Amino acid sequence: MVRAAARLPLFFLAASLVAGFLLRAPRSQRVDSEAARQSPRARTAVAATGELVKSLRIGGTIGTLRSAAIRAPELRGSHVVGWAVLTLVRLADAGSSVEAGDVVAEFELKRLEDHIADLQSYVTQAQASLRKRRSEIRILQGAWQHEALRARAESAKAVLGLPTAEVLSAIEAEILRMAAAVARARGKRQAEVERLRALVIAADLGYFDVWIRKELLHIERHSRDYKRLRMKTPIGGMVIRETIFNRSGEYAQVKAGDRINSGALFMRIADTSQMVVRAMVNQVDARTIRVGNRAVVQLDAYPGLRFSGHVAEMAALASPRRGTRSAGRMFIRQIPVRILIEDKDKRVLPGLSASVDVIVSMGQRGVLIPREALQHETGQQAGTFVRVAEGGEYRKRHIAVQGLSDTEALIRSGLAPGEQVLLKGLPRDQRR
Template identity: 30%
Template sequence: MSATINPHPAPVQTPSPVVTPAPPKRSKWLFFVIFALVAGGCWTGYKYFLQPKADPASSASAVGGPVQVRSAKVGSGPIDRTLRLSGVTAAKDFAAMLAPMMRGPDAGRALVLIDLAKSGTLVKKGQLAAEIDAQSIQDHLDDVKAQVIQADADIRKRKAEQATATEDMRQNIRNAKADWDKAKLDAGASEIRTPVDAEILKLASEEFEAAYNQLASDMKNREIADRAEIRILEITKERQVRHQGRHDADVVKFTMRAPIDGLVVMESIFRGGEMAQIQLGDQVAPGQPFMKIVNPARMQMEATTNQVDSEEMRIGQAVNLQFDAFPGLSLPGKVQSLGALGVGGWRQNYYIRSVAVRVAILGSDPRLIPDLSTSGDIVLEHKDNAVLLPLASVFSKDGKEQVFVKRGEKWEPREVKLGLRNGTHGAVLSGVDAGDEVALENPTPKPAVVASN
């Protein structure tokens, strides 16, 4: 079988080339929009931030319109020059209630308040103000009383024992005296005795005499020793009696009554990481103040001032007092005392000296209690029927003071002289009269501001 070969093979189809589309061209109008936005932002920034603003008064003057100026009327009345003080209220008459200082030798016991008058209440003299738990002291006092009784019994017992021993010794002395007397009688018959017997009787008499003398001497020493022993027991009893007396005094002090009529004000202590008022169940230390009973009818303000201001202050100057807690409350007062020396502060304020000032509050009010933040204006100078000019209307020119007085539609500059001043007004010596209208701002047109490139 023969194979036939095709001399012309079938053509192979080749893939056609992929044509990539050309990127679209950006529109020209988008460029113009961006340019317009940038130009508008630059113009707005220049208009509102960089371009100087013309004064409204100058603009009004430039167009011939009226100038709007704030103004006020010159008044009349009294004027005071005052000095401001800041401080707190305090009672002039008060009684401090302190935890008792115990006299007992074991004075380290806890003092716990079990009864306490409420803060802000009025109490009468002799009324119960506070009471401290005395149960532990009372228990200890019962033990001390028992020790006193035991010490007294020990003395009586020892005296009885000494009396018995003394009587026994006296009986021995009497026996020794009888033996000595018998020996002397026996020795008196030595003439009828042999020399040996006479010598024996003599020696026996001397022996009984020595025994008697020894017992008599021991009796004296025994009496001295007995008295010393009884004195030791008596001292022990006295010590216990004094111990009992001290605790009796302590127990009495645990019940505290008001020494004067007044208002109860509690002190503050550090409790639970913050300051808080004393309350029932708190533990106080001996000698710690925990309450004040104040007379609200006699109050004062305690404040400090710097050394410069203190030079103008005098005792007896009038003071007008205001209270931060009660904005509508105002009471009169007067300077009662001034510190003789300046007192330094702490740390960085050590070199700043302050002078203590006390101001007596002449009036009274039921709301007035201690520790209220208070301000007071001390009247340094006073003048009645003065022409009062607002200091806001006074302008300085060439070292002189002037005001602008309204005359028709114009403002007329006028030189003035002022005397007494306070923080807002000044007493006019010359220049304006009561009733004149003065400008509170300079009405003179300012030169127009030219914007620079």
């Protein structure tokens, strides 16, 4: 009995180990089966008959052939009234489509409206003051005219009394002549006073008139500025908002409420009807490209998607390679080119990266495969070979290559159209 009791714990321990193994076995088998299903498949290509096309591959960025830069308006006299910085109150949504003449942005209008109203009130007051001044001048002119008439009358009286000097005593005659001279002098002085008064009146009224005209021009200028604060696009296209430093000190996309410096770029309108790839070509390769060469455009964001195009523009001058600061690399020159995308597709958006195969020349026809499928070996069996799918395996087969392009190989012998070749690597179960 004691031995049987001692064996019971050993029995239960062995039973638990067996049960644990049985429970774990299905899980491991399930993991192995999932790994087998998820193993990567080999990349292959099918040999096809075609014409070897020699091309030059370049990289670039998608853009538009035509675009419009929208900048904050520069208002006249902004340094005086504090409008060097403007506040955005409304702008078109990013990515939306607009037509030529649509309002795409609007800046704060209230302050300018108040300023124009103040100027108009100043002009109204000045015009009232001018009318009052003219009335006062007319009253003064009446008094001055009466004074001038009296002076002329006294002068005429003195002159008329001169003939009586012959019958008067010498003293009385001299007094009469002196009175006539004084009257003539007063007449001349009165004429000069009238001339100076006319100049003063003209200057006084002219000052009011010039000031009023200046303020009217001021109002007209701000009225034009008022229209410019509601900005319209000169072309139709897609709205692209620029990134700026906002009031929070963050570098973010512009939005309503941001303060924009006068003349600063804050939006672009991209005409998406004509899309291009902006690229740089090395000066050595540029000699093989001509305007009008056909091209095939591929987007990095959409692998396998191809678009037809052609070289639309080539710059006349080369520029240093970007990012080359050392003196030696400054000799690396590149030429800007633009490739026009002929196909229309909504997936072609400004700013996407793209690769372009510019067709340089057309070659002979034959069996074509991707250049990536070619492999080389050295030794006694030195040569070029590919791995061809045969009976569920990829078998080595030596071939003769007739020509190469950047992406394709023209096969002279050893491969027939329709055969499947391995592009890269070898399935794990076939490695030896």
